[in-house]
Amino acid sequence: MRAWALDATGEDAAAALRDVPEPEVGPWDVRVTLRASGLNHLDRWVARGMPAPPAFPHVVGADGAGVVAEVGQAVEDVRVGSEVIVDPAVSCGRCRECLAGDVPYCAKFQVVGEHRWGTHAEQVVVPAMNVVAKPDLLSWEEAGSFGLVTASAVRMLRRGRLAAGEDVLVIGVGGGSATAAFLVASAAGARLWATSTSDDAGTWATANGAEAVFDSHGPFDEAVREATGGRGVDLVVDNVGTATLERSLRSLARGGRLVTNGSTSGRTAELHLPTVFWRQLELIGSSMHDRTEFAEAVRLAGEGTVRVPVAEVTGFEDYPAALARLAAGGPVGKIVLAR
Secondary structure, eight states: OEEEEESOOSTTOOOEEEEOOOOOOOTTEEEEEEEEEEOOHHHHHHHTTTTOOSSSSEEOOSOOEEEEEEEOTTOOSOOTTOEEEEOOEEOOSOSHHHHHTOGGGOTTOEEBTTTBOOSSBSEEEEEGGGEEEOOTTSOHHHHTTSHHHHHHHHHHHHHTTOOTTOEEEETTBTBHHHHHHHHHHHHTTOEEEEEESOHHHHHHHHHTTOSOEEETTSOHHHHHHHHTTTOOEEEEEOOSOTTTHHHHHHTEEEEEEEEEOOOTTOSOOOOOHHHHHHTTOEEEEOOSOOHHHHHHHHHHHHTTSOOOOEEEEEEGGGHHHHHHHHHTTOSSSEEEEEO
């Protein structure tokens, strides 16, 4: 099958379109013929080796949707011909953590496109538990691109204990993860503030209910405190990391929480500890999602409550140029490869 695959990782590594063997379907697996797959910054990190794939060639891509082409002999609840969305969070399904429902804690946890072959291909093989029926409301392009960021946003806001009516600041709206977090927080009844480096993203956030939008590169913490009467916000969602973390913490009200699931501007940060302990702040990590959170993301999207915008649909062969546009900070929403 044709797939965008890596043969190495590094600063200049890039996936190439090539023929790779079709992955085998195990007893509990399904094979999905993909109709669309969404780009994520994860594609870039994997190419750089952060982390390195377990083996080469390695097929990239975490999000996808398509039609079930084959099911394993032990699969009973998925049928050939079903239209499905791929859940990129893979676990063993048998350990204590999986049985408790919190699959990111599974010792064998994997991410599609990171630890196992991904969705920028003609087909993908995943466990049957990792496909969910595609809601009729969603186009193939929407279905193939919203899952990772929306389910991760659901988990971030759950871990951040968001309550209706709270003030929430989302850092870096315009990118897929932050845009999804903004929309999920809005659906939960939050009062929203945002930062961005893009005028288009700021306009989008304002049109979608932001009280105000601030420049991510500027002293947005000062602007947030002024806009909230000196109090600050209850919750900050920040996946930018190094460049914004200190100001994000300073944007919080006393007893506030900051939840992060990414580090797009760098992997390390220096904390001013008195800010954390004197103001009694919480710094909360979040990564990926569990089955319940993915199902909630599908429900929100399928009902039209949360619709992460599709910014661009391009051909399967256009992946390198599309990835370059993603890296450059393109329009608000997701870039999708259509088949």
